[in-house]
Amino acid sequence: MAFFLxxxxxxxxxxxxYALIAIGYSMVYGVLFLFNFxxxxxxxxGAYIGFFVSTGxxxxxxxxxxxxxxxxxLALVLVLTLxxxxxxNSFVGMLVERIGYRPLRNAPRASAAITGLMxxxxxxxxxxxxxGPQRRLFPDLIPTQTITVAGVSITNKKMLIVGISILxxxxxxQFVQRSKWGMAMRAMAYDYVVVPLMGIPVNTVALMxxxxxxxxAAAGGILYGTxxxxxxxxxxxxxxxxAFVAAIxxxxxxxxxxxxxxxxxxxxxxxxxxxxPSTMRNLIAFSIIMIILTFRPHGFFGExxxxxxxx
Amino acid sequence: MLLTIENLRVSYGNIKALHGISxxxxxxxxxxxxxxxxxxxxxxxxxxxxxxxxxxxxxITFDGKNLLDYxxxxxxxxxxxxxVPEGRRLFENLTVMENLRLAxxxxxxxxxxxxxxxxxxxxxxxLKERINQKAGTLSGGEQQMLAVGRALVxxxxxxxxxxxxxxxAPLLMMDVxxxxxxxxxxxxxxxxxxxxxxxxxxxAQxxxxxxxxxxxxxGKSEDLLNNPDVKKAYLGG
Numbered sequence: 166m167a168f169f170l171x172x173x174x175x176x177x178x179x180x181x182x183y184a185l186i187a188i189g190y191s192m193v194y195g196v197l198f199l200f201n202f203x204x205x206x207x208x209x210x211g212a213y214i215g216f217f218v219s220t221g222x223x224x225x226x227x228x229x230x231x232x233x234x235x236x237x238x239l240a241l242v243l244v245l246t247l248x249x250x251x252x253x254n255s256f257v258g259m260l261v262e263r264i265g266y267r268p269l270r271n272a273p274r275a276s277a278a279i280t281g282l283m284x285x286x287x288x289x290x291x292x293x294x295x296x297g298p299q300r301r302l303f304p305d306l307i308p309t310q311t312i313t314v315a316g317v318s319i320t321n322k323k324m325l326i327v328g329i330s331i332l333x334x335x336x337x338x339q340f341v342q343r344s345k346w347g348m349a350m351r352a353m354a355y356d357y358v359v360v361p362l363m364g365i366p367v368n369t370v371a372l373m374x375x376x377x378x379x380x381x382a383a384a385g386g387i388l389y390g391t392x393x394x395x396x397x398x399x400x401x402x403x404x405x406x407x408a409f410v411a412a413i414x415x416x417x418x419x420x421x422x423x424x425x426x427x428x429x430x431x432x433x434x435x436x437x438x439x440x441x442p443s444t445m446r447n448l449i450a451f452s453i454i455m456i457i458l459t460f461r462p463h464g465f466f467g468e469x470x471x472x473x474x475x476x
Numbered sequence: 477m478l479l480t481i482e483n484l485r486v487s488y489g490n491i492k493a494l495h496g497i498s499x500x501x502x503x504x505x506x507x508x509x510x511x512x513x514x515x516x517x518x519x520x521x522x523x524x525x526x527x528x529x530x531x532x533x534x535x536i537t538f539d540g541k542n543l544l545d546y547x548x549x550x551x552x553x554x555x556x557x558x559x560v561p562e563g564r565r566l567f568e569n570l571t572v573m574e575n576l577r578l579a580x581x582x583x584x585x586x587x588x589x590x591x592x593x594x595x596x597x598x599x600x601x602x603l604k605e606r607i608n609q610k611a612g613t614l615s616g617g618e619q620q621m622l623a624v625g626r627a628l629v630x631x632x633x634x635x636x637x638x639x640x641x642x643x644x645a646p647l648l649m650m651d652v653x654x655x656x657x658x659x660x661x662x663x664x665x666x667x668x669x670x671x672x673x674x675x676x677x678x679x680a681q682x683x684x685x686x687x688x689x690x691x692x693x694x695g696k697s698e699d700l701l702n703n704p705d706v707k708k709a710y711l712g713g
Binding site: 345348349351352354355356358359361362363364365366367468469470471 | 525526527547548549550552553558559561565567568569570574577578579581582583612626630631
Protein backbone atom coordinates (compact mmCIF):
# COMPACT_ATOMS: atom_id res chain seq x y z
CA MET A 166 0.00 0.00 0.00
CA ALA A 167 2.76 2.41 0.93
CA PHE A 168 4.44 1.50 -2.36
CA PHE A 169 1.30 2.37 -4.27
CA LEU A 170 0.74 5.63 -2.42
CA UNK A 171 4.35 6.64 -2.87
CA UNK A 172 4.06 6.21 -6.62
CA UNK A 173 0.74 7.98 -6.60
CA UNK A 174 2.39 11.04 -5.07
CA UNK A 175 5.16 10.90 -7.65
CA UNK A 176 2.64 10.44 -10.44
CA UNK A 177 0.64 13.47 -9.29
CA UNK A 178 3.71 15.64 -9.54
CA UNK A 179 4.74 14.23 -12.91
CA UNK A 180 1.20 14.60 -14.23
CA UNK A 181 1.07 18.24 -13.09
CA UNK A 182 3.56 19.27 -15.77
CA TYR A 183 1.62 17.47 -18.49
CA ALA A 184 -1.65 18.93 -17.27
CA LEU A 185 -0.39 22.52 -17.29
CA ILE A 186 0.99 22.18 -20.82
CA ALA A 187 -1.94 20.15 -22.16
CA ILE A 188 -4.44 22.84 -21.16
CA GLY A 189 -2.83 25.39 -23.47
CA TYR A 190 -2.77 22.90 -26.33
CA SER A 191 -6.38 22.05 -25.78
CA MET A 192 -7.60 25.65 -25.52
CA VAL A 193 -5.94 26.71 -28.76
CA TYR A 194 -7.21 23.61 -30.53
CA GLY A 195 -10.68 24.16 -29.15
CA VAL A 196 -11.04 27.86 -29.86
CA LEU A 197 -9.04 28.20 -33.07
CA PHE A 198 -9.01 24.69 -34.58
CA LEU A 199 -5.26 24.88 -34.53
CA PHE A 200 -2.60 22.48 -33.33
CA ASN A 201 -0.06 24.82 -31.83
CA PHE A 202 2.95 22.55 -32.13
CA UNK A 203 5.14 25.32 -30.74
CA UNK A 204 3.46 24.98 -27.37
CA UNK A 205 6.07 22.61 -25.90
CA UNK A 206 8.70 25.20 -26.73
CA UNK A 207 6.59 27.95 -25.20
CA UNK A 208 6.76 25.84 -22.04
CA UNK A 209 10.56 25.82 -22.43
CA UNK A 210 10.62 29.60 -22.92
CA GLY A 211 8.46 29.93 -19.80
CA ALA A 212 10.95 27.88 -17.79
CA TYR A 213 13.81 30.10 -19.01
CA ILE A 214 11.89 33.28 -18.26
CA GLY A 215 11.28 31.85 -14.79
CA PHE A 216 14.98 31.15 -14.46
CA PHE A 217 15.95 34.72 -15.32
CA VAL A 218 13.23 36.32 -13.23
CA SER A 219 13.99 34.23 -10.15
CA THR A 220 17.75 34.65 -10.50
CA GLY A 221 17.25 38.38 -10.89
CA UNK A 222 14.94 38.60 -7.90
CA UNK A 223 17.39 36.60 -5.77
CA UNK A 224 20.23 38.91 -6.78
CA UNK A 225 18.05 41.85 -5.88
CA UNK A 226 17.23 40.32 -2.50
CA UNK A 227 20.91 39.58 -1.79
CA UNK A 228 21.77 43.27 -2.11
CA UNK A 229 19.88 43.64 1.14
CA UNK A 230 17.50 46.31 -0.11
CA UNK A 231 14.72 44.37 1.50
CA UNK A 232 15.73 42.40 4.53
CA UNK A 233 13.39 39.52 5.17
CA UNK A 234 13.95 36.16 6.85
CA UNK A 235 15.37 33.69 4.33
CA UNK A 236 12.30 31.48 4.13
CA UNK A 237 10.02 34.45 3.50
CA UNK A 238 12.37 35.82 0.84
CA LEU A 239 12.40 32.51 -1.05
CA ALA A 240 8.63 32.10 -0.89
CA LEU A 241 8.18 35.67 -2.06
CA VAL A 242 10.63 35.13 -4.90
CA LEU A 243 8.72 32.02 -5.99
CA VAL A 244 5.37 33.77 -5.97
CA LEU A 245 6.72 36.81 -7.81
CA THR A 246 8.56 34.58 -10.29
CA LEU A 247 5.34 32.73 -11.04
CA UNK A 248 3.31 35.89 -11.54
CA UNK A 249 5.89 37.84 -13.55
CA UNK A 250 6.87 34.89 -15.73
CA UNK A 251 3.27 33.95 -16.46
CA UNK A 252 2.60 37.49 -17.62
CA UNK A 253 5.78 37.67 -19.71
CA ASN A 254 5.20 34.26 -21.26
CA SER A 255 1.63 35.15 -22.14
CA PHE A 256 3.12 37.93 -24.27
CA VAL A 257 5.38 35.36 -25.93
CA GLY A 258 2.31 33.27 -26.75
CA MET A 259 0.41 36.29 -28.05
CA LEU A 260 3.39 37.24 -30.22
CA VAL A 261 3.42 33.73 -31.68
CA GLU A 262 -0.28 34.06 -32.50
CA ARG A 263 0.09 37.51 -34.00
CA ILE A 264 3.17 36.84 -36.11
CA GLY A 265 2.91 33.13 -36.83
CA TYR A 266 -0.72 32.12 -36.91
CA ARG A 267 -2.92 35.12 -37.63
CA PRO A 268 -1.70 35.52 -41.22
CA LEU A 269 -2.70 31.87 -41.72
CA ARG A 270 -6.12 32.08 -40.03
CA ASN A 271 -7.89 31.05 -43.25
CA ALA A 272 -5.08 28.94 -44.69
CA PRO A 273 -5.28 25.13 -44.82
CA ARG A 274 -4.86 23.68 -41.35
CA ALA A 275 -1.77 21.74 -42.38
CA SER A 276 0.03 25.01 -43.21
CA ALA A 277 -0.79 26.38 -39.79
CA ALA A 278 0.40 23.16 -38.17
CA ILE A 279 3.81 23.25 -39.86
CA THR A 280 4.05 26.93 -38.90
CA GLY A 281 3.84 25.69 -35.33
CA LEU A 282 6.64 23.21 -35.92
CA MET A 283 8.78 25.94 -37.44
CA UNK A 284 8.12 28.40 -34.63
CA UNK A 285 9.09 25.63 -32.21
CA UNK A 286 12.40 25.08 -33.97
CA UNK A 287 13.00 28.84 -34.10
CA UNK A 288 12.43 29.10 -30.35
CA UNK A 289 14.79 26.18 -29.62
CA UNK A 290 17.59 27.29 -31.91
CA UNK A 291 17.06 30.94 -31.05
CA UNK A 292 17.58 30.06 -27.41
CA UNK A 293 20.72 28.15 -28.35
CA UNK A 294 22.02 31.04 -30.42
CA UNK A 295 21.37 33.69 -27.80
CA UNK A 296 22.12 31.85 -24.56
CA GLY A 297 24.67 29.33 -25.78
CA PRO A 298 24.72 25.60 -25.31
CA GLN A 299 25.39 25.39 -21.60
CA ARG A 300 22.53 24.26 -19.44
CA ARG A 301 21.06 26.52 -16.79
CA LEU A 302 20.50 25.59 -13.19
CA PHE A 303 17.17 26.73 -11.84
CA PRO A 304 17.67 28.28 -8.37
CA ASP A 305 16.38 26.24 -5.46
CA LEU A 306 13.52 28.34 -4.14
CA ILE A 307 12.01 25.74 -1.83
CA PRO A 308 14.46 24.06 0.52
CA THR A 309 13.20 20.50 0.52
CA GLN A 310 11.41 19.29 3.61
CA THR A 311 10.19 15.74 3.72
CA ILE A 312 7.18 14.60 5.68
CA THR A 313 6.67 10.88 6.12
CA VAL A 314 3.11 9.70 6.60
CA ALA A 315 2.48 5.95 6.94
CA GLY A 316 5.67 5.08 5.10
CA VAL A 317 4.97 7.52 2.26
CA SER A 318 7.41 10.38 2.01
CA ILE A 319 5.96 13.61 0.68
CA THR A 320 8.09 16.66 0.06
CA ASN A 321 6.85 20.19 0.43
CA LYS A 322 7.84 20.73 -3.21
CA LYS A 323 5.53 18.02 -4.45
CA MET A 324 2.62 19.32 -2.44
CA LEU A 325 3.21 22.81 -3.77
CA ILE A 326 3.58 21.69 -7.39
CA VAL A 327 0.43 19.58 -7.33
CA GLY A 328 -1.50 22.22 -5.40
CA ILE A 329 -0.61 25.07 -7.74
CA SER A 330 -1.36 22.94 -10.81
CA ILE A 331 -4.80 21.96 -9.58
CA LEU A 332 -5.53 25.52 -8.48
CA UNK A 333 -4.60 26.97 -11.87
CA UNK A 334 -6.59 24.32 -13.73
CA UNK A 335 -9.72 24.94 -11.68
CA UNK A 336 -9.30 28.72 -11.90
CA UNK A 337 -9.01 28.64 -15.67
CA UNK A 338 -11.96 26.28 -15.96
CA GLN A 339 -14.07 28.69 -13.91
CA PHE A 340 -12.93 31.60 -16.05
CA VAL A 341 -13.94 29.83 -19.25
CA GLN A 342 -17.28 28.67 -17.84
CA ARG A 343 -18.36 31.88 -16.13
CA SER A 344 -16.75 34.98 -17.59
CA LYS A 345 -17.89 36.86 -20.64
CA TRP A 346 -14.58 36.24 -22.43
CA GLY A 347 -14.71 32.56 -21.51
CA MET A 348 -18.17 32.39 -23.01
CA ALA A 349 -16.81 33.99 -26.19
CA MET A 350 -14.13 31.29 -26.29
CA ARG A 351 -16.71 28.53 -25.99
CA ALA A 352 -18.80 30.19 -28.69
CA MET A 353 -15.78 30.30 -30.96
CA ALA A 354 -15.09 26.64 -30.28
CA TYR A 355 -18.57 25.86 -31.57
CA ASP A 356 -18.86 28.15 -34.59
CA TYR A 357 -16.17 30.78 -35.02
CA VAL A 358 -17.53 32.09 -38.30
CA VAL A 359 -20.50 33.92 -36.81
CA VAL A 360 -18.79 35.07 -33.60
CA PRO A 361 -18.11 38.58 -35.02
CA LEU A 362 -21.87 39.00 -35.53
CA MET A 363 -22.15 39.14 -31.73
CA GLY A 364 -19.86 42.16 -31.72
CA ILE A 365 -16.99 40.03 -30.43
CA PRO A 366 -13.49 40.88 -31.66
CA VAL A 367 -12.21 37.50 -32.82
CA ASN A 368 -8.56 38.58 -32.83
CA THR A 369 -8.72 39.60 -29.19
CA VAL A 370 -10.25 36.25 -28.22
CA ALA A 371 -7.48 34.48 -30.16
CA LEU A 372 -4.78 36.49 -28.39
CA MET A 373 -6.36 35.83 -25.02
CA UNK A 374 -6.51 32.10 -25.72
CA UNK A 375 -2.82 32.00 -26.57
CA UNK A 376 -1.97 34.25 -23.63
CA UNK A 377 -3.77 32.11 -21.05
CA UNK A 378 -2.35 28.86 -22.42
CA UNK A 379 1.16 30.28 -22.42
CA UNK A 380 0.78 31.61 -18.89
CA UNK A 381 -0.09 28.12 -17.69
CA ALA A 382 2.83 26.69 -19.66
CA ALA A 383 5.13 29.15 -17.87
CA ALA A 384 3.78 27.98 -14.52
CA GLY A 385 4.48 24.42 -15.67
CA GLY A 386 8.01 25.39 -16.65
CA ILE A 387 8.77 27.05 -13.32
CA LEU A 388 7.31 24.20 -11.30
CA TYR A 389 9.28 21.78 -13.44
CA GLY A 390 12.40 23.84 -12.73
CA THR A 391 11.85 23.65 -8.99
CA UNK A 392 11.61 19.84 -9.18
CA UNK A 393 14.17 19.16 -11.95
CA UNK A 394 16.43 22.21 -11.94
CA UNK A 395 18.40 21.58 -15.15
CA UNK A 396 17.07 23.57 -18.10
CA UNK A 397 18.06 23.07 -21.72
CA UNK A 398 16.64 24.43 -24.97
CA UNK A 399 15.22 21.10 -26.07
CA UNK A 400 13.40 20.33 -22.85
CA UNK A 401 10.04 21.25 -24.35
CA UNK A 402 10.06 18.88 -27.30
CA UNK A 403 9.15 15.55 -25.74
CA UNK A 404 7.08 17.24 -23.02
CA UNK A 405 5.18 19.08 -25.71
CA UNK A 406 4.38 15.94 -27.66
CA UNK A 407 3.20 14.12 -24.58
CA ALA A 408 1.09 17.06 -23.45
CA PHE A 409 -0.40 17.16 -26.95
CA VAL A 410 -1.39 13.52 -26.49
CA ALA A 411 -2.98 14.44 -23.15
CA ALA A 412 -4.85 17.35 -24.75
CA ILE A 413 -6.41 15.11 -27.40
CA UNK A 414 -7.16 12.46 -24.80
CA UNK A 415 -8.92 15.04 -22.63
CA UNK A 416 -11.22 16.11 -25.44
CA UNK A 417 -11.15 19.14 -27.72
CA UNK A 418 -11.13 22.43 -25.84
CA UNK A 419 -11.87 20.90 -22.46
CA UNK A 420 -9.72 22.37 -19.72
CA UNK A 421 -10.74 19.87 -17.08
CA UNK A 422 -10.32 17.10 -19.65
CA UNK A 423 -6.79 18.20 -20.47
CA UNK A 424 -6.00 18.46 -16.77
CA UNK A 425 -7.39 15.00 -16.00
CA UNK A 426 -5.67 13.46 -19.02
CA UNK A 427 -2.38 15.12 -18.06
CA UNK A 428 -2.54 13.55 -14.61
CA UNK A 429 -3.59 10.21 -16.12
CA UNK A 430 -0.60 10.26 -18.43
CA UNK A 431 1.61 10.96 -15.41
CA UNK A 432 0.09 7.99 -13.58
CA UNK A 433 0.54 5.63 -16.49
CA UNK A 434 4.16 6.62 -17.03
CA UNK A 435 5.14 6.42 -13.38
CA UNK A 436 3.41 3.11 -12.74
CA UNK A 437 4.75 1.56 -15.93
CA UNK A 438 8.23 2.64 -14.89
CA UNK A 439 7.91 1.07 -11.44
CA UNK A 440 6.72 -2.26 -12.81
CA UNK A 441 8.70 -2.58 -16.05
CA PRO A 442 12.23 -1.55 -16.99
CA SER A 443 12.22 2.19 -17.48
CA THR A 444 13.36 1.84 -21.09
CA MET A 445 9.92 0.43 -21.83
CA ARG A 446 8.11 3.34 -20.20
CA ASN A 447 7.08 5.25 -23.31
CA LEU A 448 6.42 2.09 -25.31
CA ILE A 449 3.91 0.74 -22.84
CA ALA A 450 2.46 4.09 -21.77
CA PHE A 451 1.61 5.13 -25.31
CA SER A 452 0.28 1.72 -26.22
CA ILE A 453 -2.19 2.17 -23.38
CA ILE A 454 -3.14 5.62 -24.68
CA MET A 455 -3.71 4.17 -28.15
CA ILE A 456 -6.06 1.59 -26.71
CA ILE A 457 -7.98 4.28 -24.80
CA LEU A 458 -8.32 6.38 -27.95
CA THR A 459 -9.61 3.37 -29.87
CA PHE A 460 -12.55 3.21 -27.51
CA ARG A 461 -12.94 6.94 -26.90
CA PRO A 462 -11.83 8.61 -30.13
CA HIS A 463 -13.19 12.00 -29.00
CA GLY A 464 -11.37 11.87 -25.70
CA PHE A 465 -12.92 12.12 -22.27
CA PHE A 466 -14.77 15.42 -22.45
CA GLY A 467 -14.63 18.05 -25.13
CA GLU A 468 -16.55 20.92 -26.66
CA UNK A 469 -18.98 19.91 -29.37
CA UNK A 470 -18.62 21.86 -32.59
CA UNK A 471 -20.87 22.74 -35.44
CA UNK A 472 -20.38 20.81 -38.65
CA UNK A 473 -20.94 24.08 -40.53
CA UNK A 474 -17.70 25.91 -40.18
CA UNK A 475 -18.21 28.02 -43.26
CA UNK A 476 -20.73 30.65 -44.14
CA MET B 477 -30.90 57.37 -46.51
CA LEU B 478 -29.74 55.25 -43.64
CA LEU B 479 -28.02 52.55 -45.66
CA THR B 480 -26.78 53.08 -49.21
CA ILE B 481 -25.19 50.32 -51.25
CA GLU B 482 -23.51 51.34 -54.49
CA ASN B 483 -21.94 49.09 -57.09
CA LEU B 484 -21.47 46.21 -54.63
CA ARG B 485 -19.37 43.48 -56.17
CA VAL B 486 -18.39 40.24 -54.45
CA SER B 487 -16.54 37.21 -55.79
CA TYR B 488 -15.84 33.80 -54.35
CA GLY B 489 -12.59 32.90 -56.06
CA ASN B 490 -13.32 33.10 -59.78
CA ILE B 491 -17.06 32.99 -59.32
CA LYS B 492 -18.75 36.36 -59.35
CA ALA B 493 -21.60 36.40 -56.84
CA LEU B 494 -22.68 40.05 -57.09
CA HIS B 495 -22.13 42.09 -60.26
CA GLY B 496 -22.32 45.60 -58.84
CA ILE B 497 -25.71 46.04 -57.20
CA SER B 498 -27.02 49.32 -55.78
CA UNK B 499 -29.93 49.90 -53.43
CA UNK B 500 -30.99 51.92 -50.41
CA UNK B 501 -32.79 51.42 -47.14
CA UNK B 502 -34.33 54.35 -45.31
CA UNK B 503 -34.62 54.72 -41.56
CA UNK B 504 -37.58 52.79 -40.12
CA UNK B 505 -38.32 50.89 -43.33
CA UNK B 506 -38.84 47.18 -43.90
CA UNK B 507 -37.17 46.27 -47.18
CA UNK B 508 -36.89 42.81 -48.67
CA UNK B 509 -34.71 41.26 -51.32
CA UNK B 510 -36.29 38.27 -52.98
CA UNK B 511 -34.70 35.85 -55.35
CA UNK B 512 -34.00 32.22 -56.07
CA UNK B 513 -31.45 30.06 -54.36
CA UNK B 514 -27.96 31.18 -55.36
CA UNK B 515 -29.05 34.63 -56.56
CA UNK B 516 -26.71 36.32 -54.07
CA UNK B 517 -29.14 37.28 -51.32
CA UNK B 518 -27.09 35.95 -48.39
CA UNK B 519 -23.92 37.29 -49.98
CA UNK B 520 -25.43 40.78 -49.94
CA UNK B 521 -26.13 40.61 -46.21
CA UNK B 522 -22.71 39.12 -45.45
CA UNK B 523 -21.03 41.91 -47.35
CA UNK B 524 -22.91 44.51 -45.28
CA UNK B 525 -21.90 42.65 -42.10
CA UNK B 526 -18.28 42.57 -43.35
CA UNK B 527 -18.11 38.81 -43.01
CA UNK B 528 -16.80 38.58 -46.56
CA UNK B 529 -14.53 40.92 -48.50
CA UNK B 530 -15.93 43.14 -51.25
CA UNK B 531 -14.26 44.01 -54.56
CA UNK B 532 -12.64 47.40 -55.04
CA UNK B 533 -15.09 50.04 -56.23
CA UNK B 534 -17.90 48.81 -53.98
CA UNK B 535 -19.36 51.44 -51.68
CA ILE B 536 -21.48 50.97 -48.56
CA THR B 537 -22.51 54.04 -46.63
CA PHE B 538 -24.31 53.88 -43.31
CA ASP B 539 -25.62 56.99 -41.62
CA GLY B 540 -23.07 59.12 -43.49
CA LYS B 541 -20.15 56.87 -42.54
CA ASN B 542 -18.14 54.58 -44.78
CA LEU B 543 -19.23 51.18 -43.49
CA LEU B 544 -16.28 49.49 -45.15
CA ASP B 545 -13.98 51.19 -42.61
CA TYR B 546 -15.46 48.99 -39.89
CA UNK B 547 -14.51 45.35 -39.22
CA UNK B 548 -17.32 42.85 -38.66
CA UNK B 549 -17.48 43.12 -34.87
CA UNK B 550 -17.53 46.94 -35.01
CA UNK B 551 -20.37 46.95 -37.56
CA UNK B 552 -22.42 45.36 -34.79
CA UNK B 553 -20.92 47.13 -31.80
CA UNK B 554 -20.48 50.64 -33.16
CA UNK B 555 -22.88 51.00 -36.08
CA UNK B 556 -25.68 48.99 -34.50
CA UNK B 557 -26.33 46.63 -37.40
CA UNK B 558 -27.27 43.12 -36.29
CA UNK B 559 -27.49 40.09 -38.54
CA VAL B 560 -29.55 36.92 -38.14
CA PRO B 561 -27.54 34.58 -40.35
CA GLU B 562 -28.83 31.88 -42.64
CA GLY B 563 -29.54 28.71 -40.71
CA ARG B 564 -29.68 30.69 -37.43
CA ARG B 565 -26.19 29.60 -36.36
CA LEU B 566 -26.86 29.57 -32.64
CA PHE B 567 -24.16 28.48 -30.23
CA GLU B 568 -25.84 25.19 -29.49
CA ASN B 569 -23.32 24.30 -26.78
CA LEU B 570 -24.37 27.36 -24.77
CA THR B 571 -27.62 27.96 -22.91
CA VAL B 572 -30.35 30.33 -24.08
CA MET B 573 -29.21 32.88 -21.50
CA GLU B 574 -25.57 32.53 -22.50
CA ASN B 575 -26.46 33.07 -26.15
CA LEU B 576 -28.27 36.27 -25.23
CA ARG B 577 -25.53 37.47 -22.89
CA LEU B 578 -22.99 36.85 -25.61
CA ALA B 579 -25.03 38.94 -28.03
CA UNK B 580 -24.61 41.84 -25.61
CA UNK B 581 -20.85 41.31 -25.53
CA UNK B 582 -19.80 44.73 -26.78
CA UNK B 583 -22.41 46.68 -24.84
CA UNK B 584 -21.57 48.49 -21.65
CA UNK B 585 -25.03 49.81 -20.68
CA UNK B 586 -26.06 47.18 -18.13
CA UNK B 587 -29.50 48.68 -17.62
CA UNK B 588 -30.13 48.82 -21.35
CA UNK B 589 -29.08 45.19 -21.77
CA UNK B 590 -31.44 44.11 -19.00
CA UNK B 591 -34.26 46.06 -20.62
CA UNK B 592 -33.61 44.51 -24.03
CA UNK B 593 -33.47 41.02 -22.55
CA UNK B 594 -36.80 41.60 -20.85
CA UNK B 595 -38.19 42.76 -24.18
CA UNK B 596 -36.97 39.59 -25.86
CA UNK B 597 -38.68 37.55 -23.17
CA UNK B 598 -41.90 39.54 -23.48
CA UNK B 599 -41.95 39.04 -27.26
CA UNK B 600 -40.97 35.37 -26.96
CA UNK B 601 -42.16 34.10 -23.56
CA UNK B 602 -41.20 30.56 -24.60
CA LEU B 603 -37.54 31.54 -24.40
CA LYS B 604 -37.91 32.56 -20.78
CA GLU B 605 -39.15 29.07 -19.90
CA ARG B 606 -36.07 27.61 -21.58
CA ILE B 607 -33.56 30.09 -20.20
CA ASN B 608 -31.10 27.54 -18.82
CA GLN B 609 -31.55 25.00 -21.59
CA LYS B 610 -28.81 24.45 -24.16
CA ALA B 611 -29.73 26.16 -27.43
CA GLY B 612 -29.17 22.89 -29.27
CA THR B 613 -32.11 21.30 -27.45
CA LEU B 614 -34.65 23.90 -28.61
CA SER B 615 -37.20 23.24 -31.36
CA GLY B 616 -36.73 24.89 -34.74
CA GLY B 617 -39.21 27.65 -33.95
CA GLU B 618 -37.67 28.36 -30.58
CA GLN B 619 -34.26 28.49 -32.20
CA GLN B 620 -35.49 31.09 -34.66
CA MET B 621 -36.90 33.10 -31.76
CA LEU B 622 -33.55 32.95 -30.04
CA ALA B 623 -31.75 33.99 -33.23
CA VAL B 624 -34.00 37.05 -33.54
CA GLY B 625 -33.69 37.70 -29.81
CA ARG B 626 -29.95 37.59 -30.06
CA ALA B 627 -29.98 40.16 -32.86
CA LEU B 628 -32.26 42.40 -30.79
CA VAL B 629 -29.85 42.34 -27.88
CA UNK B 630 -26.73 42.84 -29.98
CA UNK B 631 -27.83 45.93 -31.89
CA UNK B 632 -31.04 47.87 -32.38
CA UNK B 633 -30.68 50.21 -35.33
CA UNK B 634 -30.82 47.82 -38.26
CA UNK B 635 -31.57 44.13 -38.38
CA UNK B 636 -30.43 42.05 -41.33
CA UNK B 637 -32.51 38.90 -41.59
CA UNK B 638 -31.47 35.94 -43.70
CA UNK B 639 -34.41 33.62 -44.45
CA UNK B 640 -36.21 33.89 -41.10
CA UNK B 641 -39.03 31.68 -42.44
CA UNK B 642 -36.75 28.77 -43.25
CA UNK B 643 -37.73 25.53 -41.59
CA UNK B 644 -40.67 27.03 -39.71
CA ALA B 645 -44.24 25.75 -39.65
CA PRO B 646 -46.68 28.35 -41.10
CA LEU B 647 -48.20 29.28 -37.74
CA LEU B 648 -44.83 29.79 -36.11
CA MET B 649 -43.70 31.75 -39.13
CA MET B 650 -46.64 34.14 -38.60
CA ASP B 651 -45.62 34.56 -34.96
CA VAL B 652 -42.05 35.38 -35.86
CA UNK B 653 -43.06 37.89 -38.53
CA UNK B 654 -45.55 39.51 -36.17
CA UNK B 655 -42.79 39.91 -33.60
CA UNK B 656 -40.53 41.40 -36.27
CA UNK B 657 -43.24 43.89 -37.18
CA UNK B 658 -43.44 44.99 -33.53
CA UNK B 659 -39.68 45.33 -33.41
CA UNK B 660 -39.83 47.51 -36.52
CA UNK B 661 -42.57 49.69 -35.02
CA UNK B 662 -40.25 50.49 -32.16
CA UNK B 663 -37.73 51.91 -34.56
CA UNK B 664 -35.55 49.10 -35.85
CA UNK B 665 -35.00 49.21 -39.60
CA UNK B 666 -35.23 45.77 -41.21
CA UNK B 667 -33.56 44.42 -44.33
CA UNK B 668 -34.81 40.96 -45.11
CA UNK B 669 -33.80 38.42 -47.72
CA UNK B 670 -36.22 35.59 -48.45
CA UNK B 671 -36.92 32.78 -50.84
CA UNK B 672 -40.50 32.83 -49.62
CA UNK B 673 -41.36 35.83 -51.81
CA UNK B 674 -45.05 36.08 -50.94
CA UNK B 675 -44.37 36.15 -47.21
CA UNK B 676 -41.56 38.66 -47.63
CA UNK B 677 -43.55 41.03 -49.84
CA UNK B 678 -46.55 40.94 -47.52
CA UNK B 679 -44.27 41.84 -44.65
CA ALA B 680 -42.08 44.50 -46.28
CA GLN B 681 -42.97 47.94 -47.63
CA UNK B 682 -40.54 47.81 -50.52
CA UNK B 683 -38.74 45.05 -52.34
CA UNK B 684 -35.93 44.29 -54.74
CA UNK B 685 -35.64 41.26 -56.99
CA UNK B 686 -32.17 39.73 -57.25
CA UNK B 687 -31.31 37.43 -60.15
CA UNK B 688 -27.85 35.80 -60.43
CA UNK B 689 -26.03 38.71 -58.89
CA UNK B 690 -28.02 41.57 -60.47
CA UNK B 691 -30.96 43.56 -59.15
CA UNK B 692 -33.54 43.32 -61.92
CA UNK B 693 -36.62 44.92 -60.38
CA UNK B 694 -37.57 47.17 -57.53
CA GLY B 695 -40.75 48.68 -56.24
CA LYS B 696 -43.41 48.89 -53.60
CA SER B 697 -44.40 45.52 -52.25
CA GLU B 698 -47.96 45.63 -53.62
CA ASP B 699 -46.67 46.54 -57.07
CA LEU B 700 -44.24 43.64 -57.02
CA LEU B 701 -46.94 41.29 -55.77
CA ASN B 702 -49.03 42.27 -58.81
CA ASN B 703 -46.18 42.28 -61.30
CA PRO B 704 -46.77 39.48 -63.83
CA ASP B 705 -43.06 38.60 -64.06
CA VAL B 706 -42.71 38.36 -60.31
CA LYS B 707 -45.92 36.37 -60.10
CA LYS B 708 -44.69 33.93 -62.67
CA ALA B 709 -41.16 33.52 -61.35
CA TYR B 710 -41.58 33.78 -57.58
CA LEU B 711 -45.21 33.50 -56.56
CA GLY B 712 -46.13 30.30 -58.31
CA GLY B 713 -48.02 31.78 -61.26
